[in-house]
Amino acid sequence: MRGAAPGGWVRLGGRKVADHGIFTVHRDRYRLEPEGRERDFVVLRAVDWVNVIALTPEREVLLVRQYRHGSESDSLEIPGGMVDRGETPEQAALRELREETGYRAARAELLGTIEPNPAIFANRCHCFLAEDARPAGPAEPDPWERIELIRRPAGALPDLVREGAIRHALVVAAVGLYLLSGRT
Structure with a gap:
């Protein structure tokens, strides 16, 4: 007890x-x-999750579109996934960025850590900002992932949320943390 x-x-x-x-x-x-x-x-x-707002030198945000079985629809998101055993959240964020987009960043800065749904989930989602993301080769998604890379001006993020193009709650939270950071 x-x-x-x-x-x-x-x-x-x-x-x-x-x-x-x-x-x-x-x-x-x-x-x-x-x-x-x-x-x-x-x-x-569940293990902790990460997501990452990745910005290119041109201040474009890297978005990914993929099918989500829970909502039975395509979802516009930022790169993200699970923290693997032995990884730090930052390492996981940089790995997911590389796997899902083919881009690499030297570092990822923690914007904040959120609880996805503390009523039933006992894990956290760590939200990162990775600036100066640059192409590093082809994306390497998991075999069951089909991901489309989309680049948009970072300034478009609030409109993408407001208009409902971005609906994933953890991505909306990451966008909010990014906007609150004053790094826009």
């Missing part, structure tokens, strides 16, 4: 109920103090 969490919640225990490769499903038991009421909560555990 762990100590009381904020809000009076005490975690009594939990167990994994399913493993789906990219995430596991857990049923965790909590007690609410001081009332003593108990309840099970479903928690999805």
Whole structure:
């Protein structure tokens, strides 16, 4: 048993109920103090994710369009993916940039870390800015990915969100962090 969490919640225990490769499903038991009421909560555990706003020397942002099975539609996004074992989030961001776009940047600066959906997900998404991204060869997407590279002026990002061209919540959050950074 762990100590009381904020809000009076005490975690009594939990167990994994399913493993789906990219995430596991857990049923965790909590007690609410001081009332003593108990309840099970479903928690999805996954490795952390990254996404990266990559800007070319011409201040164009590198976007990727790919089919998403959850929404059953194409999605306009920024490069991103999972943090592999042994990688730092920055290394993962630079790797995903290279794999999905064929571009490389010398470094990636953390814009912020967000919780995708803290009600059910127990992971984080690290949002990065990679400036001076330059072509480094052909993209090397995963075998099950079909990605189209799109370049747009970085100043177009707010309109792409406002007009609904960018709908992925984690990408919208990264754009917001980028705009708040004052680096536009």
